[in-house]
Amino acid sequence: MSVDKEVAEYTAKTSRSRALHEEALAVMPGGNSRTTTFFDPYPFYIQRGQGAHVWDADGTDRIDFNGNYTSLILGHAHPDVVKAAQQAAEHGLSFPGPTEHEIRLAELLKRRVPSVESLRFTNSGTEATMNAVRLARAFTGRPKIAKFEGAYHGTHDWVMVSVGGDPKAGGSRKRPKSVAWSAGLPPAVLKHVVVLPWNDPEACEQILEAEAAHLACLIVDPLLCNAGLIAPAEGFLQRLRASTERHGIVLIFDEVISFRVAWGGAQERLGVRPDLTTFGKIIGGGLPVGAFGGRTDVMNFYDPRKGGARISHGGTFNANPVTMAAGVATLNAVTPEAYTRLDALGERLRGGVTRLLAATRRKGQATGMGSLFWLHWTAEPLTDWRSARPKDAEAPLRVFLGLLNEGVLLTQRGLGACSLAMTDEDVDRLINALARVVARA
Ligand SMILES: Cc1ncc(COP(=O)(O)O)c(C=O)c1O
Incomplete structure (x- = not known):
């Protein structure tokens, strides 16, 4: 699916957020106070978060691998x-x-x-x-x-x-x-x-x-x-x-x-x-x-x-x-034992992505350490900022929007984090959602 089709599906699901964004435009440049969280056509407004999930203004539930840009190591509202x-x-x-x-x-x-x-x-x-x-x-x-x-x-x-x-x-x-x-x-x-x-x-x-x-x-x-x-x-x-x-x-x-x-x-x-x-x-x-x-x-x-x-x-x-x-x-x-669990979640995720890409013969890789990961859409070795810049500039956005439509939240550029509120099944949900996004790309 193209970015345009992912956007169309996203806008169809987020009418209340679109209305709130219109209101925001009247009082803030671009309707926004935080460059990082903005994406076209508009970000969805978050109403609440609990554990590994967030719900938007239209009531859609998404599993949150963004975690306020990696801040929420225990998940929401611990x-x-x-x-x-x-x-x-x-x-x-x-x-x-x-x-x-x-x-x-x-x-x-x-x-x-x-x-x-x-x-x-x-x-x-x-x-x-x-x-x-x-x-x-x-x-x-x-x-x-x-x-x-x-x-x-x-x-x-x-x-x-x-x-x-x-x-x-x-x-x-x-x-x-x-x-x-x-x-x-x-x-x-x-x-x-x-x-x-x-x-x-x-x-x-x-x-x-x-x-x-x-x-x-x-x-x-x-x-x-x-x-x-x-x-x-x-x-x-x-x-x-x-x-x-x-x-x-x-x-x-x-x-x-x-x-x-x-x-x-x-x-x-x-x-x-x-x-x-x-x-x-x-x-x-x-x-x-x-x-x-x-x-x-x-x-x-x-x-x-x-x-x-x-x-x-x-x-x-x-x-x-x-x-x-x-x-x-x-x-x-976040006890010393908790890091073993966070590492295991991160490894499950990176391993699952690697296996998915191999099985579908897609070019890509997951970098990261412990609970942190980043999805890249190239198979070339990544050694620095220049090599890690996406060759297909649209790919990260396409995947981000695709995952949003599948009920999974990441960051726009591909960075994500597992939290202690997550289960193995939550990680598998991301892998399965990614499989569907990749299949229709
Ligand atoms: C490595 C690093 N340093 C500094 C900052 C700035 O932190 P803050 O957003 O709390 O100002 C960030 C934010 O993402 C970061 O990732």
């Missing part, structure tokens, strides 16, 4: 999390001072992630990476930052560089140019952001060495989660660790998504200790959240005692008690 949030809310929604909930969530994170000796909370992953980058500059006294081509770290200026768009604009694969990913980025940003090629250790080492005197940090999403979930080649992160250490460059792991692959995050699973780590998504149990932390000597730039912090970090809702309580309940529910 009773422990709802209860914790309700109890916290009953005592007041926000205060002009700290609460005990903040200490408890910080303790849980520190216990799980040994590189995080000390941490602070924010309201989003974007704020977490923004603070981590600023902190690295303050600590090293150097102005530039390095990031990987294709890597997404949120929506502040310093990281909206070389995230998407046409790879030709980036020039050489081995020495990519900094390319603005958004209108409104000042040219100074491009001069201060060095872009590296994923999974090319020699090229990275050369660039880091050449730029070292000016480089404050290297920010790395250890699984390149938003550019196709392209795993680091054996030893790649270790070489980045050695190189950054040699040159006094602060190594930041952005674990906003990848934290969900193990009790101690991707850094535990891959055996690399960064200087700083950023968090978001699952640590707030579904409420707005972010955190950044790491070496105490670095984090101390935020210590407000003895004459004041060297970096100011206000935030009316930082460490909001309801979020902190929901985060504590979530992390307590």
Whole structure:
């Protein structure tokens, strides 16, 4: 089936969402506050979620492998999390001072992630990476930052560089140019952001060495989660660790998504200790959240005692008690054993997709680790953002819409996540739905 036919079926099923979208257009540009969740012709409006399911405004039930872009590791409205949030809310929604909930969530994170000796909370992953980058500059006294081509770290200026768009604009694969990913980025940003090629250790080492005197940090999403979930080649992160250490460059792991692959995050699973780590998504149990932390000597730039912090970090809702309580309940529910279950769900899914593609002789593959997966529509080896860009630009959207029509929700580009609310049958439902979508493509 073509995209047009999938769209026609989708619009026939979502009349109430279409009406709501019309209302939204009158008050918001494109009717929308969140670029990521928009798709043509209009997104469906979600009325409620429970466990592994969401229901839209027309009452259609879909199984949710999007999980608010991988945030909901326990699924929707987990009773422990709802209860914790309700109890916290009953005592007041926000205060002009700290609460005990903040200490408890910080303790849980520190216990799980040994590189995080000390941490602070924010309201989003974007704020977490923004603070981590600023902190690295303050600590090293150097102005530039390095990031990987294709890597997404949120929506502040310093990281909206070389995230998407046409790879030709980036020039050489081995020495990519900094390319603005958004209108409104000042040219100074491009001069201060060095872009590296994923999974090319020699090229990275050369660039880091050449730029070292000016480089404050290297920010790395250890699984390149938003550019196709392209795993680091054996030893790649270790070489980045050695190189950054040699040159006094602060190594930041952005674990906003990848934290969900193990009790101690991707850094535990891959055996690399960064200087700083950023968090978001699952640590707030579904409420707005972010955190950044790491070496105490670095984090101390935020210590407000003895004459004041060297970096100011206000935030009316930082460490909001309801979020902190929901985060504590979530992390307590995701026990070490839970990761075995999440891994098994992810493996079942990736294995099922692989078998389906082989049986139907379709070109494609499922990348990912633990509960995270990404469906690609090429059989070629995927090593970096450039190779993972879809050759048939329409394929991910066709599959996304096709799955929506089959009652399965993914992200538009192919990223998905299993939650602890899911059963093996839920995973099989995705595989069977995908089989029908592939058959009619
Ligand atoms: C790796 C990574 N870093 C940072 C962010 C930004 O987090 P937030 O959307 O909470 O600002 C995201 C969001 O998807 C992310 O995936």
